[in-house]
Amino acid sequence: MNDISDAELILVIGSNTTEQHPLASTRIFEALEKGAELYVIDPRKIRLTDFAHGYAPIEPGTNLPMINAMIHVIIEENLIDEDFIKNRTENYEEMKESVKDCTPEWAEKISRVPADTIRQFARKYANTDKAMILFTMGVTQQTTGVKSIRALANLAMITGHVGRPSTGINPLRGQNNVQGAGDMGALPDFLPGYQRPEWPETKDRFTKIWGDFSCLRGRNIIQMFNLMEEGTMKAAYIVGENPVLSDPDQTHTIHCLEKIPFLVVQDIFLTETAQFADVVLPAASFLEREGTYTNTDRRVQMIHKVIEPIGDSKPDWEIMVEIMKRIGMDVSYESPSDIMDEINVATDIYGGITHERIREVGIQWPCPNKEHPGTTILHVGEFKRGKGLFTVNDFEFLGDQRSEEFPFLLTTGRVTHQYHTGTMTRKVWTLALEYPKGFVEINTKDAKELGIKDHQPVRITSARGSIVAPAMVTDRINEKTVFVPFHFAESPANRLTGGQNLDPIINIPALKVSAVRIEVE
Numbered sequence: 001m002n003d004i005s006d007a008e009l010i011l012v013i014g015s016n017t018t019e020q021h022p023l024a025s026t027r028i029f030e031a032l033e034k035g036a037e038l039y040v041i042d043p044r045k046i047r048l049t050d051f052a053h054g055y056a057p058i059e060p061g062t063n064l065p066m067i068n069a070m071i072h073v074i075i076e077e078n079l080i081d082e083d084f085i086k087n088r089t090e091n092y093e094e095m096k097e098s099v100k101d102c103t104p105e106w107a108e109k110i111s112r113v114p115a116d117t118i119r120q121f122a123r124k125y126a127n128t129d130k131a132m133i134l135f136t137m138g139v140t141q142q143t144t145g146v147k148s149i150r151a152l153a154n155l156a157m158i159t160g161h162v163g164r165p166s167t168g169i170n171p172l173r174g175q176n177n178v179q180g181a182g183d184m185g186a187l188p189d190f191l192p193g194y195q196r197p198e199w200p201e202t203k204d205r206f207t208k209i210w211g212d213f214s215c216l217r218g219r220n221i222i223q224m225f226n227l228m229e230e231g232t233m234k235a236a237y238i239v240g241e242n243p244v245l246s247d248p249d250q251t252h253t254i255h256c257l258e259k260i261p262f263l264v265v266q267d268i269f270l271t272e273t274a275q276f277a278d279v280v281l282p283a284a285s286f287l288e289r290e291g292t293y294t295n296t297d298r299r300v301q302m303i304h305k306v307i308e309p310i311g312d313s314k315p316d317w318e319i320m321v322e323i324m325k326r327i328g329m330d331v332s333y334e335s336p337s338d339i340m341d342e343i344n345v346a347t348d349i350y351g352g353i354t355h356e357r358i359r360e361v362g363i364q365w366p367c368p369n370k371e372h373p374g375t376t377i378l379h380v381g382e383f384k385r386g387k388g389l390f391t392v393n394d395f396e397f398l399g400d401q402r403s404e405e406f407p408f409l410l411t412t413g414r415v416t417h418q419y420h421t422g423t424m425t426r427k428v429w430t431l432a433l434e435y436p437k438g439f440v441e442i443n444t445k446d447a448k449e450l451g452i453k454d455h456q457p458v459r460i461t462s463a464r465g466s467i468v469a470p471a472m473v474t475d476r477i478n479e480k481t482v483f484v485p486f487h488f489a490e491s492p493a494n495r496l497t498g499g500q501n502l503d504p505i506i507n508i509p510a511l512k513v514s515a516v517r518i519e520v521e
Contacts, residue, residue, distance in 0.1 A: 001297050003377070005030040007166040009128040011121070013041040013063060013152075014138020014512075017048055019416045021172045024134065024296070037128070039121050041066065041113075042138065043411055044441070044483060045476040054120055057478055060409045061513040062111040064144045064395045067151040069107035070122035072099045074158055079126035081160030088388055089157050095390035110395070112478070126159045130166035136174060138413070141511040143398035145503045150391040157388050163379035173296045175420060180294030183350070183365070184343070188218035193347025209346055221247060222499055222507050228256035235262040239316065240283070244272040245421035245486060248509040249464050250495040266319060271423050272489055282313040289315035291336045292358070294365070298375075300353050301362035399501030399510045402480065406462065406515035408446075409481050410496055413512075418487035426487070438488030439472045442518065446480065447473040450518060457521040460484065462496040462514050468521050482518065486511075 004010065004027035017025040025048070032038060032051055039054040040046065041063070049055045058066060074080055075096055085092050104115035125131050133156060139148050152169045161167040173179050185192040195202040197215040206213060219227065221243070227233035229252070236257075247253050257263060257276040265277040268285050288309040294300045309315065314322075317336060324331045333339055337355045344351050349366040353374075357363060363374035379388075402409060417434045419425040426432065440460055442452060452458055454473040459466055460482065469484060469491035477483055484493040494511070501510040 001027055003166040003168075004028060004132060004134075005034070007031050007036050007130050007132045009037045009039065009124060009131040011039045011041070011125055011131065011133045012048060013133065013135045014140075015134055015136040015172055016042070016044070016046045016138075016413055017134065017136075017172065018046065020136060020174060020414050021296075022416075024172050028134075037124065039124060041121075043478045043481050054117065054124065056111075056113040056117050056121060059110070059112045059478070060411045060481060061142050061144070061397075061399070061510070062107075062395075063139055063142070063148045064151055064393060065102065065107040065110045066113055066118060067148060067155055068099045068102040068393065068395065069104045069118045070125065071095075071151070071155055071158060072102040073104060073119050073122035074126045074155075075099065077123070077126075079123065080158045084160035084162075085158060088163075088383070089390055090387045091390040092158075095154055095392055098392040098394060125155070125161075130164075131159070131161050132166055133161075133169040134172055135169065136172050138411075138512055140171075141508055142513055143501055143503050143510045144393075144395065145508045146505040147393040147395075151393045153388070154390055154393070157390065162388070163377065163381065163383075165377060168378070171296075174414075176295060177293040179296060179298060180292065180300070183294055183347075188220045188223075191346075192343065193349050195347070206346065209342065220507050222502065222509060225253060225256045225499070228260045231259070233260060235264070236260055237264045237266070238273060238277075239266045242267075242271040242273045242421040242423055244276075245489060245492055245494060248494055248497040248499040248511055250492050251465050252499060253494075266316065267423065268313070269423050269427070271421070281319050282311065283319065284309040284313045284315045288313065289317075289336075291315070291317070292340065292355075295362075298364045299362040300350070300358055300365060302355060302358050398504070400462075400498070400513055400515035402515055406517050407480060408516050408518055410460065410462065410493070410514040410516045411481065411483050411512045412486045412493045412497065413483065414487065415485045418485070420487070422487040422489070435485070435488075438469045438485055438491035438493075440469045440491075440518070441472045441474055441477045441483035443477050443479045443481070444473055444475050446518075447471065450520065452518070452520060459519045459521045460496060460516050461519070462498070462516045464498050464514075465495040467491045467493070467495050482516065 010028055037053040038051055040049050040052045041056040041058050043058055043060050104118040107118055108115045133152055156162050156169050191197055191202055203215050243253050263277045264279045265274040266281040266283050267274055268283050274280050286303055287306045290305050291303055292300050321331055321333050340355055348368050352367040352369040352372045353363050364376060367374045417431045452471050455470050457468050458471045459468050486493040496516055497511050497514045499509055
């Protein structure tokens with residue numbers, strides 16, 4: 001986070017930073033006050049564009065062509081960091097060959113970003129010493145999500161913007177412990193510490209800690225709901241998640257939750273998802289428990305209990321321990337500190353992080369032992385895999401596109417006044433005053449053609465379903481593009497998105513690109 005303040009150039013792509021990550025955006029403004037330059041790639045004129053030195057009004061779903069075109073410009077104009085490429089990377093020639101035809105003019109036809117703007121972005125990024133890339137789900141939640149991230153890695157490596165202060169490609173986490181959840185194995189294909197279950201050393205390590213355990217890879221959310229639909233999955237245990245509002249194709253999600261024989265939901269409020277549960281386990285809030293969070297910059301921080309859990313609620317770890325005991329497991333965790341002691345043994349990146357060390361100030365992993373101060377910057381001197389791998393990321397259209405029936409593209413996101421699916425924030429009446437039931441942002445020219453006035457209820461329809469929301473007529477969004485926040489159960493954006501349009505590599509749904517039509521209600 002501190003590195004953002006000291007950057008000389010900040011490239012923001014697919015991130016409405018002021019509304020989704022206010023602490024990070026504060027650091028961006030600090031950098032601007034010191035003379036940094038800001039470049040923004042987004043289909044909406046988000047607040048950051050008011051302060052930007054360059055703005056690329058990109059077509060939803062076309063990040064990859066623009067990134068590849070920037071790489072093409074940097075190579076063609078010899079703005080590369082030859083020493084970095086030679087000493088710290090491999091597969092450069094193959095990547096170079098793959099972008100030889102990715103000219104700015106080619107990218108302009110796809111992305112609608114002017115070729116001159118693409119050249120400006122490429123030259124500025126390559127010629128600035130301390131240049132950072134910040135991105136979020138506007139990049140990842142597309143059918144080209146993985147390829148786009150790999151292309152950003154290519155962009156950073158050809159310019160040597162990795163492993164130094166105020167450089168790198170930096171994912172901003174949308175919730176306070178997303179990073180920590182991934183670190184601890186809340187992913188279908190990893191055990192804690194990003195250790196693959198099929199690696200022999202992983203099997204040996206965790207057998208010593210846990211005894212016999214499953215070494216099979218799990219299923220992701222999309223696959224799990226498909227298994228519910230098929231009748232293969234007989235039970236589900238949902239902890240702190242509200243898929244009825246957050247997952248694609250709401251109609252399909254609700255159908256699966258109604259169909260599955262046994263559903264347990266563990267949460268602090270009765271969410272839209274919990275209303276379908278056979279059993280609800282009341283969890284304690286962050287104020288009622290001890291433990292740690294790991295934030296965007298890998299900093300593991302303590303949380304301290306302020307009040308005792310209210311009513312029958314319990315901290316998540318206590319609920320899970322009780323379940324483990326009831327199914328016959330021999331467990332003896334007495335506190336979150338005991339669990340952290342096990343984490344120290346299970347994963348090297350947390351090896352030296354204890355509650356005693358972080359009681360006042362957090363530590364950034366990797367931290368392999370108790371004498372280690374933590375790691376501020378990753379990839380200094382060498383990548384974990386040795387040399388950085390350049391990849392080939394060809395672009396092809398997958399998923400929804402505009403058509404005569406659905407002439408608009410829908411993209412989704414958040415607003416300042418609400419948090420994720422509103423489980424907590426929609427309980428606060430003052431926050432509801434700004435947007436009581438959501439809205440749909442539509443370009444002024446499009447609204448005029450359709451006869452839509454500001455605040456007028458309109459129906460938004462996709463191949464999956466339809467919702468009604470008040471129109472917000474504005475010039476801050478591209479023509480033939482609309483935006484709907486996903487916080488609101490009254491106008492659920494994810495009733496319109498599809499679980500069939502997936503990134504083919506890791507099955508992330510294309511939540512940010514859905515074809516829709518707009519009609520006066």
